[in-house]
Amino acid sequence: MFTGIIRGRGLIVAADPQDTGTRFRIRFPDDLLGGLETGASVAVDGVCLTVVRIAGNEIDFDVVAGTLALTNLGDRRVGDEVNLERSARLGDEVGGHHVSGHVSTTGVLTSVELEGSGSHHIEFQVDPEWTRYIFLRGFLAVDGASLTVAEADSERGRFRINLIPETLRNTCFRRYRVGDRVNIEVEHQTQVLVDVVTRTISAALAGRETVGPRNASP
Structure with missing residues (x-):
């Protein structure tokens, strides 16, 4: 679950095709890295994705072909910036509204x-x-x-x-x-x-x- 308040911008530094879709590597700002672990959920341009690898401030996400087709992540290229929001924690202020990360x-x-x-x-x-x-x-x-x-x-x-x-x-x-x-x-x-x-x-x-x-x- 997310709040719809964008916390930072990430930079796509790699977009590697895979059998099931694309693996994106996104460079995170330092203030969004605290406590981030493999398996965590992050909203990337509003799409809920799962962290599959962490290397310093470069974070990898696997995006399947269906998600690429149904969202604008299929349009994203290396060098593009994306909106980022870490998943909400219990007790966080909801400054926007409840957002699931499932694009309509x-x-x-x-x-x-x-x-x-x-x-x-x-x-x-x-x-x-x-x-x-x-x-x-x-x-x-x-x-x-x-x-x-x-x-x-x-x-x-x-x-x-x-x-x-x-x-x-x-x-x-x-x-x-x-x-x-x-x-x-x-x-x-x-x-x-x-x-x-x-x-x-x-x-x-x-x-x-x-x-x-x-x-x-x-």
Whole structure:
């Protein structure tokens, strides 16, 4: 489990193909190494990965082909930076929202404005099946960062996230370009609630159609 608060940026220093996927070697900042052990979970751009090797400040992770296909880790290359968060411990402050590290889908950036002194934002588009879970003021994890939806256009499947300077300083968002893919994890309770309400309404409507209108005539 994670909190959606990015604690640092890592640098991909190797990406070695394997029979089952790719082994990434990521250089960690020193302040994220304390107590790190083989088998620990780390969110890398919002994807929960397991530490398989530690060599100084260079940490190895195995990413299977399915994860590469379903997330933007398949787009990552040597020299890219990634957002990092160590797994939460009991009693840690949850500054964002509960994030599982299981990516729901990816979004494609349609607008990026991160320079200057004005509004910093990204806009992205998702497949129609995911639009029902994304709404104004709702929580999302975008590449592992807990963020709030500032604008929502569900009909077009486009959404805007505003970014404060502190978020830009602590994350890799400054490397974003139009057309890039970002990992999206919808907030779990929101997804469950929407699914339950949708099924309940569908069942009620189906039951009404089965019964049909009553005939008032004797």
